[in-house]
Amino acid sequence: MPISRFVEYEDASPEVRAVYDDIMATRQVDWINNFWKALAQDPVALKRTWESLKEVMAPGALEPQVKEMLYLAVSMANNCTYCINSHTAAARKAGMSDAMWRELVAVASETNALVNAYQVELDEALHKAARRV
Amino acid sequence: MPISRFVEYEDASPEVRAVYDDIMATRQVDWINNFWKALAQDPVALKRTWESLKEVMAPGALEPQVKEMLYLAVSMANNCTYCINSHTAAARKAGMSDAMWRELVAVASETNALVNAYQVELDEALHKAARRV
Amino acid sequence: MPISRFVEYEDASPEVRAVYDDIMATRQVDWINNFWKALAQDPVALKRTWESLKEVMAPGALEPQVKEMLYLAVSMANNCTYCINSHTAAARKAGMSDAMWRELVAVASETNALVNAYQVELDEALHKAARRV
Amino acid sequence: MPISRFVEYEDASPEVRAVYDDIMATRQVDWINNFWKALAQDPVALKRTWESLKEVMAPGALEPQVKEMLYLAVSMANNCTYCINSHTAAARKAGMSDAMWRELVAVASETNALVNAYQVELDEALHKAARRV
Amino acid sequence: MPISRFVEYEDASPEVRAVYDDIMATRQVDWINNFWKALAQDPVALKRTWESLKEVMAPGALEPQVKEMLYLAVSMANNCTYCINSHTAAARKAGMSDAMWRELVAVASETNALVNAYQVELDEALHKAARRV
Amino acid sequence: MPISRFVEYEDASPEVRAVYDDIMATRQVDWINNFWKALAQDPVALKRTWESLKEVMAPGALEPQVKEMLYLAVSMANNCTYCINSHTAAARKAGMSDAMWRELVAVASETNALVNAYQVELDEALHKAARRV
Numbered sequence: 170m171p172i173s174r175f176v177e178y179e180d181a182s183p184e185v186r187a188v189y190d191d192i193m194a195t196r197q198v199d200w201i202n203n204f205w206k207a208l209a210q211d212p213v214a215l216k217r218t219w220e221s222l223k224e225v226m227a228p229g230a231l232e233p234q235v236k237e238m239l240y241l242a243v244s245m246a247n248n249c250t251y252c253i254n255s256h257t258a259a260a261r262k263a264g265m266s267d268a269m270w271r272e273l274v275a276v277a278s279e280t281n282a283l284v285n286a287y288q289v290e291l292d293e294a295l296h297k298a299a300r301r302v
Numbered sequence: 303m304p305i306s307r308f309v310e311y312e313d314a315s316p317e318v319r320a321v322y323d324d325i326m327a328t329r330q331v332d333w334i335n336n337f338w339k340a341l342a343q344d345p346v347a348l349k350r351t352w353e354s355l356k357e358v359m360a361p362g363a364l365e366p367q368v369k370e371m372l373y374l375a376v377s378m379a380n381n382c383t384y385c386i387n388s389h390t391a392a393a394r395k396a397g398m399s400d401a402m403w404r405e406l407v408a409v410a411s412e413t414n415a416l417v418n419a420y421q422v423e424l425d426e427a428l429h430k431a432a433r434r435v
Numbered sequence: 436m437p438i439s440r441f442v443e444y445e446d447a448s449p450e451v452r453a454v455y456d457d458i459m460a461t462r463q464v465d466w467i468n469n470f471w472k473a474l475a476q477d478p479v480a481l482k483r484t485w486e487s488l489k490e491v492m493a494p495g496a497l498e499p500q501v502k503e504m505l506y507l508a509v510s511m512a513n514n515c516t517y518c519i520n521s522h523t524a525a526a527r528k529a530g531m532s533d534a535m536w537r538e539l540v541a542v543a544s545e546t547n548a549l550v551n552a553y554q555v556e557l558d559e560a561l562h563k564a565a566r567r568v
Numbered sequence: 569m570p571i572s573r574f575v576e577y578e579d580a581s582p583e584v585r586a587v588y589d590d591i592m593a594t595r596q597v598d599w600i601n602n603f604w605k606a607l608a609q610d611p612v613a614l615k616r617t618w619e620s621l622k623e624v625m626a627p628g629a630l631e632p633q634v635k636e637m638l639y640l641a642v643s644m645a646n647n648c649t650y651c652i653n654s655h656t657a658a659a660r661k662a663g664m665s666d667a668m669w670r671e672l673v674a675v676a677s678e679t680n681a682l683v684n685a686y687q688v689e690l691d692e693a694l695h696k697a698a699r700r701v
Numbered sequence: 702m703p704i705s706r707f708v709e710y711e712d713a714s715p716e717v718r719a720v721y722d723d724i725m726a727t728r729q730v731d732w733i734n735n736f737w738k739a740l741a742q743d744p745v746a747l748k749r750t751w752e753s754l755k756e757v758m759a760p761g762a763l764e765p766q767v768k769e770m771l772y773l774a775v776s777m778a779n780n781c782t783y784c785i786n787s788h789t790a791a792a793r794k795a796g797m798s799d800a801m802w803r804e805l806v807a808v809a810s811e812t813n814a815l816v817n818a819y820q821v822e823l824d825e826a827l828h829k830a831a832r833r834v
Numbered sequence: 835m836p837i838s839r840f841v842e843y844e845d846a847s848p849e850v851r852a853v854y855d856d857i858m859a860t861r862q863v864d865w866i867n868n869f870w871k872a873l874a875q876d877p878v879a880l881k882r883t884w885e886s887l888k889e890v891m892a893p894g895a896l897e898p899q900v901k902e903m904l905y906l907a908v909s910m911a912n913n914c915t916y917c918i919n920s921h922t923a924a925a926r927k928a929g930m931s932d933a934m935w936r937e938l939v940a941v942a943s944e945t946n947a948l949v950n951a952y953q954v955e956l957d958e959a960l961h962k963a964a965r966r967v
Contacts, residue, residue: 173422173699174699200427202425202427203422203423203424203425204416204417204422207422208416210533210537211537211540211541213623214416214537214540214541217620217623217624218416221412221616221620222412224612224616225405225408225409225412225616226409229401229405230399230401230402230404230405231402231405231406231409235368235371236405236409238368238372239371239372239375239406239409239410240409240412242372242375242376242379243375243376243378243379243409243410245376246375246376246379246380247379247514248514248779248780248781249417249514250424251417251422251423251424252417254424254425254429255425257431258431261431262431266363267742268362268363269363269364271363271742271743271746272358272362272363272364272369273364273372274743274746275358275743275746276358276359276364276369276372276373276376277372277376279354279355279358279373279376281376281377281380281382281385283337283341283351283939283943284337284382284384284385285382285910285913285918285943289306289336289337289340289384290336290384291336291383291384291387292335292336292388294333294335296387298390298391298394298395306832307832343936344936344939344940346756347936347939347940350753350756350757354749354753357745357749358749378551380913381551381646381647381648381913382913386551404609404610404613407549407610407613408610408613411549411551416540416544439687439688466693468691468693468694469688469689469690469691470682470683470688473688474682476799476803477803477806477807479889480682480803480806480807483886483889483890484682487678487882487886488678490878490882491671491674491675491678491882492675495667495671496665496667496668496670496671497668497671497672497675501634501637502671502675504634504638505637505638505641505672505675505676506675506678508638508641508642508645509641509642509644509645509675509676509680510680511642512641512642512645512646513645513680513780514780515680515683515684515780516690517683517688517689517690518680518683519698520690520694520695520698521691521694521698523697523698524694524697524698527697527698528697532629534628534629535629535630537629538624538628538629538630538635539630539638541624542624542625542630542635542638542639542642543638543642545620545621545624545639545642547642547643547646547648547651549603549607549613549617550603550648550650550651551648555572555602555603555606555650556602556650557602557649557650557653558601558602558654560599560601562653564656564657564660564661644814644817645814647817647912647913647914649820652817652820653820666875670875670876670879673815673819673876673879674876674879676814677814677815677817678814681777681778681809681810681811682806682810684777684780684785684810687782687785687786732959734957734959735954735955735956735957736949736954739954753944754944757937757940757941757944758941761933761937762931762933762934762936762937763934763937763938763941767900767903768937768941770900770904771903771904771907771938771941771942772941772944774904774907774908774911775907775908775910775911775941775942775946776946777908778907778908778911778912779911779946781946781949782956783949783954783955783956784946784949786956786961787957789963790963793963794963798895800894800895801895801896803895804890804894804895804896804901805896805904807890808890808891808896808901808904808905808908809904809908811886811887811890811905811908813908813909813912813914813917815869815873815879815883816869816914816916816917817914819838819869819872819873820838821838821868821869821872821916822868822916823868823915823916823919824867824868824920826865826867827867827919827920827923828919830922830923830926830927831918831919831920831922831923831926
């Protein structure tokens with residue numbers, strides 16, 4: 170049950186419409202999903218959040234498919250239903266096959282819980298290998 | 303501060319040694335990290351956990367590098383220091399560059415918190431696109 | 436889908452009614468919300484929880500409005516739908532405007548995830564400034 | 569144990585320095601804390617994160633003190649040591665007294681866990697009161 | 702809203718049926734719950750997960766009832782609705798009374814949040830008492 | 835690194851001493867651990883928290899050993915180092931053997947993550963079995 174009403178395109182102010190247009194153009198879709206329509210109640214937050222996300226998702230060293238799968242794995246870890254659905258949809262659009270999805274789920278649900286339970290001390294060697302020089 | 307003592311290779315029972323040997327052979331390393339040495343207090347759990355992990359990490363539809371990066375993203379979401387260090391080390395060994403790491407961090411820390419805050423209702427269309435047929 | 440049945444006022448034992456009466460008098464409302472009606476299955480827990488909450492929410496150094504907003508921010512961080520709804524309602528009743536709500540959401544969803552991702556080491560100076568003397 | 573090296577002011581590129589200068593000017597401090605020095609490895613992320621935070625923390629409907637206390641409460645909920653220290657320091661600088669801090673801690677640690685345990689169903693009336701019109 | 706379709710017994714492959722049969726025999730039930738039917742899309746994960754769980758839940762030093770209550774407490778801490786329902790059902794079947802359930806809920810929702818808020822330093826003596834020799 | 839100073843017995847006010855004395859008498863120990871010494875900065879919170887905990891831990895339908903193990907499992911789920919150490923110590927004092935501890939760890943780290951990943955829909959039958967009549 171949402172606590173926010175949605176701002177529909179036809180009711181949106183020019184600033185909100187500009188963001189909506191940019192979202193649709195960037196993602197090559199012709200509709201706006203509820204997340205943005207809820208956020209649009211706060212036009213400044215809408216613009217800030219979209220621009221930040223757009224920059225993060227722009228072409229770079231990682232494939233778009235890998236980025237969407239990383240998002241999906243994090244959303245599973247956070248148990249965010251909306252996020253799981255939207256990133257599954259996006260990852261599939263970007264070419265994630267059923268076999269890839271199954272492997273992602275298996276990796277994402279391998280637990281960190283044992284490490285916490287045992288309160289394992291970090292290996293010097295692992296830390297060195299992980300550290301940025 | 304660990305609450306477990308570690309089982310060193312030279313003190314290990316034959317079953318524990320067999321798992322240690324398989325870990326080193328599978329990962330092509332010549333030492334055992336603390337996680338396994340803590341877990342080895344419970345040889346049954348050690349074997350079960352290693353075999354499960356080995357199966358999940360076996361070659362499949364996803365590149366080993368992608369799998370390690372998925373693990374790393376989940377470990378960041380869970381704020382598990384040991385896990386972050388060990389999966390950063392493994393992902394780098396599997397070829398993750400500094401640029402890739404930076405993009406992973408940016409994706410993994412984009413927040414699901416706004417969705418929670420707004421309690422956004424799931425779009426029918428997103429759900430359909432996410433759903434397995 | 437709740438796993439508890441609710442204890443309605445008319446079916447409640449005298450001890451439960453006494454807590455219900457105190458809740459309504461303290462909060463100046465004329466009904467009991469589901470949280471308390473679920474908890475009332477365990478009259479001892481009901482009394483303990485209400486008395487603890489009543490003490491925490493009593494007039495003090497922080498405005499009631501600020502306290503409700505703190506609760507709301509924590510509920511967002513915990514992704515507790517019930518809590519988000521009840522504390523939004525309470526904060527609005529205590530005078531939180533739409534503009535204040537928007538700023539609260541923005542603050543509450545700024546992520547701690549980057550700090551975790553980078554495993555940032557605490558600054559001596561920050562720690563000193565934070566420490567109670 | 570940090571996995572990132574820090575970018576010190578004297579070693580920073582002009583873009584990084586520009587952000588550092590803006591941080592120090594905006595916050596009226598004469599040093600840069602480790603969070604930004606770690607993030608500066610990725611100058612694009614540094615700029616994006618700082619500009620987003622700066623906008624969120626800019627004067628608005630909520631007092632700076634209240635914003636810092638909201639951050640602190642969320643950091644406690646997320647158990648982020650670095651964040652708890654830095655926001656405690658900032659909130660104290662913004663005038664949070666010891667009495668206010670104690671009340672904040674009490675509110676922030678009142679648990680949502682009971683609601684989860686009982687899987688309490690949302691009251692129609694609460695939802696209506698919470699909902700944005 | 703599930704993102705997976707369920708694999709029904711009559712549509713299942715022989716490997717999946719073998720796991721289903723083992724689940725029903727081990728638990729002495731005559732139906733398969735949705736968790737396994739969703740997981741069965743990935744027969745390898747189904748088998749791995751069931752065998753791991755079966756081993757963990759096998760007779761040992763802890764009573765089955767205690768194991769189910771431990772699961773339930775962890776599921777409450779994780780706010781996993783499905784898990785809370787399934788482990789409540791299992792624990793009741795294993796003899797958990799209403800009074801036991803109430804005490805479990807009270808223990809499981811006592812918060813760790815105060816410890817986080819205060820960032821309490823571990824006592825040497827406690828650590829020694831907790832440590833495995 | 836703690837952000838609170840500790841209130842030692844010899845420096846404590848009479849109200850704080852009264853709580854300390856009750857803690858030591860109830861638990862049959864002759865020292866106060868850091869959690870209480872940090873909390874004692876806020877004598878009202880100290881009293882409220884101790885009385886609530888004392889009531890929860892009082893003899894009832896569950897064995898003290900089971901209660902301590904439930905706490906420990908929840909602390910592992912929450913990754914609270916202090917709590918893991920203190921409840922491990924308490925559970926061992928209450929008779930938890932090494933074999934019991936190993937089984938507890940195995941149960942507590944079986945993951946809810948798969949359920950989240952698959953967004954499994956609750957079975958009507960499970961819900962009915964879980965529901966309190």
